[in-house]
Amino acid sequence: MKKNYVIVLMLLSACAIIAIACSKGSDDPPADPCSGVTVAVSGTPTNPSTPGGTNGSINATASGGTGLTYSLNNGTFQSSGNFTGLAAGNYTVTARTSAGCTGTQTFTLTSPTPSCSGVNIIVTATATPGGACSSSTTGSINASATGSTGITYSIDGASYQATGTFSNLAAGSYTVTAKDVNGCTGTTTVNIAAPVAGPLFSAVRTLIVNNCQSCHNNSIANGGMNWQVECNIITNKDRIKARAVDNNPSSMPPSGALAQADKDKITAWLNAGGRYSD
Structure with a gap:
């Protein structure tokens, strides 16, 4: 009976040791599949053929794993390491194995120096x-x-x-x-060229300077009119016609109606279009 008791104790001790060992092993982190793995990326860059061109390319390959896919500048991964339609600049190619291990390589594409010899624009x-x-x-x-x-x-x-x-x-x-x-x-x-005053406008401007500008200028603008500003003559040409040609409601200048020859100058300018260039 004593012998059987010892055997039972031995079996219980063995089970306890196995349980402890199993429990301890379940807490260990899984092994890193990329530990000791080196994914090496190499490739051949082809520069754009013209300044500012976008026909450059990179043909990349990689070693260090299986199921390799490739990405350009953190873009979508693809099965081929061939990237086309590239302008001058720096590019990073990443290769990834089926286990998720990665390696990178940077490539630089340069733009050719333009040759303008013989070009006559x-x-x-x-x-x-x-x-x-x-x-x-x-x-x-x-x-x-x-x-x-x-x-x-x-x-x-x-x-x-x-x-x-x-x-x-x-x-x-x-x-x-x-x-x-x-x-x-x-x-x-x-x-x-700066705009040139036409002869008809110039004649009207001279009339107004001589007869009206003393009362309508930068300092004195009777009736809100300032004839020192040339464009005001054009803007208010209908008013000038009414006062200086038609004498309505009164003549301009107040000293007396203009001579008919002067009225004819205003009428000729207005009939031509009443513009600065007329």
């Missing part, structure tokens, strides 16, 4: 002056270029644009630059 431009005292008081430039392709345009060093039309320009001199797809340029200078 000729720029022509026409200027349209603005009309003084009109709804279009600023001028414009319309430029075009020949001698290359992919032309864009800039005025006085501003950002390039697809067309050679520039508007809302004050009178003055401007430099228009045309640039092709390779960065080769051509320039021309164009001048927007």
